[in-house]
Amino acid sequence: MNHPVVAAEQLCFSYPDRTVALRSISFTIHHGESVAIIGANGAGKSTLLLQLCGSLTPTTGQVRIGGLPVSNATLQQVRRSVGMVFQQPDDQLFMPTVYDDVAFGPRNLGLTGHDLEQRVWQALDAVSARQLATKPPYRLSSGEKKRVAIATVLAMDPAVLVMDEPTAGLDPCARREIMGLLTAFDQTRIITSHDLDMVAQVCSRVLLLHEGEIRADGAPGDIFADTELLAGCRLEPPLAMQACCVCGR
Amino acid sequence: MRVAVIEGALLELRQLDLLASGDSALHRLDPRLKLLAAFAFILSVVSFERYALSGLLPFFFVPLAVCAMAGLPSLLVARKAALVLPFAVLIGAANPFYDHTLQLQLGPFGISGGWFSFASIVLRALLSAAAAILLVAVTGLPAIAQALARLGVPQPMVDQLLFMYRYLFVLAEEAAHASQARALRSAGRRGLGPGPFAAMVAHLLLRSWERAERIHQAMLARGFTGQFHSSRGYRFGLTELAALLLFVGTCLLLRLVNLPQLLGEAALGLLLRVA
Numbered sequence: 001m002n003h004p005v006v007a008a009e010q011l012c013f014s015y016p017d018r019t020v021a022l023r024s025i026s027f028t029i030h031h032g033e034s035v036a037i038i039g040a041n042g043a044g045k046s047t048l049l050l051q052l053c054g055s056l057t058p059t060t061g062q063v064r065i066g067g068l069p070v071s072n073a074t075l076q077q078v079r080r081s082v083g084m085v086f087q088q089p090d091d092q093l094f095m096p097t098v099y100d101d102v103a104f105g106p107r108n109l110g111l112t113g114h115d116l117e118q119r120v121w122q123a124l125d126a127v128s129a130r131q132l133a134t135k136p137p138y139r140l141s142s143g144e145k146k147r148v149a150i151a152t153v154l155a156m157d158p159a160v161l162v163m164d165e166p167t168a169g170l171d172p173c174a175r176r177e178i179m180g181l182l183t184a185f186d187q188t189r190i191i192t193s194h195d196l197d198m199v200a201q202v203c204s205r206v207l208l209l210h211e212g213e214i215r216a217d218g219a220p221g222d223i224f225a226d227t228e229l230l231a232g233c234r235l236e237p238p239l240a241m242q243a244c245c246v247c248g249r
Numbered sequence: 250m251r252v253a254v255i256e257g258a259l260l261e262l263r264q265l266d267l268l269a270s271g272d273s274a275l276h277r278l279d280p281r282l283k284l285l286a287a288f289a290f291i292l293s294v295v296s297f298e299r300y301a302l303s304g305l306l307p308f309f310f311v312p313l314a315v316c317a318m319a320g321l322p323s324l325l326v327a328r329k330a331a332l333v334l335p336f337a338v339l340i341g342a343a344n345p346f347y348d349h350t351l352q353l354q355l356g357p358f359g360i361s362g363g364w365f366s367f368a369s370i371v372l373r374a375l376l377s378a379a380a381a382i383l384l385v386a387v388t389g390l391p392a393i394a395q396a397l398a399r400l401g402v403p404q405p406m407v408d409q410l411l412f413m414y415r416y417l418f419v420l421a422e423e424a425a426h427a428s429q430a431r432a433l434r435s436a437g438r439r440g441l442g443p444g445p446f447a448a449m450v451a452h453l454l455l456r457s458w459e460r461a462e463r464i465h466q467a468m469l470a471r472g473f474t475g476q477f478h479s480s481r482g483y484r485f486g487l488t489e490l491a492a493l494l495l496f497v498g499t500c501l502l503l504r505l506v507n508l509p510q511l512l513g514e515a516a517l518g519l520l521l522r523v524a
Binding site: 050053055076079080082083084086088090091092094095096097104105108109134136137138139152153156 | 263266270390391411412414415416418419460463464466467468469470471472473474476
């Protein structure tokens with residue numbers, strides 16, 4: 001694959017109330033990369049993600065997905081290749097049962113019968129949620145909801161997986177499960193998170209966002225070692241890279 | 250165990266929803282059949298003339314039979330049906346004051362038609378509520394919505410119903426949290442009047458609005474174009490038709506033939522003959 005899977009070119013965005021959220025953002029992401037977008041609250045992470053799936057359109061500049069510029073004309077194609085997992089699973093799971101919810105996307109793609117069933121079970125198996133198929137969403141735990149939300153997107157067979165805060169609010173075990181999934185996928189992955197320990201383990205590249213601008217773009221090891229840079233962006237190195245709070249080493 | 254009002258209502262709703270996941274012969278029936286049967290039942294009950302009382306009594310056997318067949322706790326169903334009592338009482342309360350036509354003379358006491366129609370309204374409300382609750386308890390709302398769609402109700406209305414049901418739980422949870430937070434800071438006083446309450450409701454509305462937007466985004470992100478595609482195999486064959494006809498026939502029979510009156514007359518005849 002020569003051309004990048006995701007490319008942002010001079011992307012600027014302001015909300016209707018004139019809050020400037022993104023200032024001239026440019027980056028390219030290639031096939032199979034696992035990229036974390038990190039930054040303080042209000043740095044523009046979520047706004048940037050919404051640009052990638054065409055939920056928001058840039059004020060100036062553009063986003064290209066697999067070479068296609070994101071516009072109203074290409075929206076359906078873009079949404080087929082970008083699978084977006086929202087931060088609140090309750091916003092994503094709206095059908096009466098887990099099975100119906102996972103089937104929602106593929107049905108919109110026109111799948112029926114055996115193909116549909118196979119796609120749904122595959123997606124549920126990928127997140128080990130087969131046993132949840134008949135449950136209604138409100139009877140799932142937060143960790144289960146998160147896994148099912150990921151399955152609903154996997155069932156669309158996207159080229160790019162975009163996840164907003166995949167480990168927020170999960171217990172340690174559920175967090176580990178999600179991290180396991182994130183490392184196992186071979187799709188291009190773009191996630192936002194404040195969980196820098198997770199980022200250090202599952203991502204090969206970090207985009208550091210501060211006040212709507214990209215401050216750094218590089219390997220997690222390099223960026224997390226630069227404590228001055230992190231502090232300037234209201235962040236701290238991952239706990240694993242900080243001194244031990246008991247022995248101080 | 251002390252559960253706050255909203256949480257309590259939510260728990261009961263979940264309980265009802267849980268009943269629908271049972272697996273009795275009634276649960277497995279085609280939802281269209283059950284929907285039409287409930288409709289026939291309610292129609293027969295409400296179509297009685299205004300003073301009807303004895304004719305309504307045999308209808309109480311139907312919900313009891315359904316409870317027994319589906320393995321549902323009849324007390325729970327009765328308690329839920331009783332929730333309509335205040336409304337029924339409110340509607341019928343004026344009748345005894347306006348309708349003084351004498352209907353029954355028991356020794357020195359005359360009972361007016363107003364009392365009869367009042368009692369009749371209460372009985373009908375109870376029966377109709379029981380029918381609706383049982384329908385939900387043996388079918389589940391999603392299946393009822395599907396039945397409605399297949400019986401020709403416009404899809405947008407059915408979708409609204411499904412969304413309402415799905416987010417009722419989320420909204421109720423949010424409301425419960427808000428009212429809990431308010432209770433914890435109101436220092437034992439019963440709220441602070443309508444002001445904070447209105448603010449709380451307004452806040453809930455705005456939050457629901459924002460959530461609705463996020464849900465719509467999530468739907469669009471998965472290729473939603475305005476059409477819900479669903480498919481679930483239910484069968485409406487001869488057996489189902491026969492079962493429906495049997496049920497409707499029973500309702501009709503109970504509606505047209507006043508069993509308690511017949512029984513009473515027969516017993517009276519027997520008594521007279523013996524005497």
